[in-house]
Amino acid sequence: MxxxxxxxxxxxxxxxSFGDPSDPPVLLIMGTGASMLWWEEGFCRMLAEGGRFVIRYDHRDTGRSVTYGPGRAEYTGADLVGDAARVLDAHEVxxxxxxxxxxxxxxxxxxxxxxVRRVLSxxxxxxxxAVPGDRTLPPPSEEFTQFVATAHVNRSDADSAIDHQVAYVRVLAGGRRPFDETAARGLVRRDVERAHDFAAARNHDSLPDGELPQASLASIAxxxxxxxxTADPLFPLRHGEALAEQIPGGRLLVLEDAGHGVERADWAVIVPAILEHTA
Structure with missing residues (x-):
């Protein structure tokens, strides 16, 4: 590592990277404004111990990757897609x-x-x-929407940024399980302290899509x-159900009372599911 x-x-x-490069490769792609730290090291090690070569990476404007500064992004969403292929190229995968x-x-x-040729599963x-589709999917929860609309943060102040991010993670957790604020605060603090410019991560919120040909999820083979x-406040469960229905042969694994993201409480379910799926 x-x-x-x-x-x-x-x-x-x-x-x-984690594990043996001769093992089947698994590329982990994190979400908006999130560095690779959100694929926690323990999670990556569990996959590697299951016989996978695991690669995680910082998106542009997160962590230690190229940083443009708040409001000065020089890239598009399509560039972020290309970055995943660039990471595979660099690791000769x-x-x-x-x-x-x-x-x-x-x-x-x-x-x-x-x-198409870069993805095994x-x-x-x-x-x-990721493509225009069902307009009847449910919106985010009222709690999530209210938080986004009313929360205030001074991103130039590390403590303010950390407090805001911990509160955001709490909302994303969905509220049906105990929330481990100590663990969340520790992870957020490491993320803030490690980044070239933590405030630049918000560039992801306003990126143009960039140029990618129109395609249908039905063509994913x-x-x-x-x-x-079931407690995801950003994308209610119906989003996952619809996604599995639209992709040919898609299978759905439902996590009871889980919120948005990869929670430690679910590693014991998620890791074996990934290992089985990638066998």
Missing amino acids: AERVIQADGIELCTE PAAHVVGVSAGGALAQLLALHY LVLISTSS VPTLVIHG
Whole structure:
């Protein structure tokens, strides 16, 4: 295990790998504004101990990857899709099993649609369709919407940024299980202290889509596992159900009372499911 900054097409991306490079590769793609730390080390090690070569990485404007500064992003959502392929290139991986959470799940779908030969299978966690589709899907919960609309944060102040992010993580957890604030605060603090500029991560909220050809989820031909919590406040369960229905052969694993993301309480279920799916 070692962090490695790769150079690709004039940009720097920070990556980290776990396990034996001769094992089946698993690429982990995190969500909006989130560095690779949110794929926690213990989770990555569990996958590696199951016989997988695991790669995680910092998106642009997160962690130790290239950072443009708040409001100065020089890239698109399509570039973030391409970054996943760049990471595979740097690790000399022709194709990988791809696991994405939240917006990382959308990036994983687009990778499978537009870099077809690079994806062996998909695991899509706490996410929704990456292409225009069902307009009847339920909106985020009232609590989530209210938090986004009313929360205030000074991103130039580390303590304010940490308090806000911990509160956001609490809302994302869904409220049906005990919330481990100590663990969440520790992870958020490491993320803030490690980043070149933590405030720049918010650039992801306003990125243009960029140019990718129109495609349908029905054209995804790789085995796909959708994992979704019943208490997800951002994408209610119906989003996961619809995703599994739209992708041919898609399977759905429902996590009772789980919120949005990869919670430690669910590792014992999620890791074996990924290992089975990628066998």
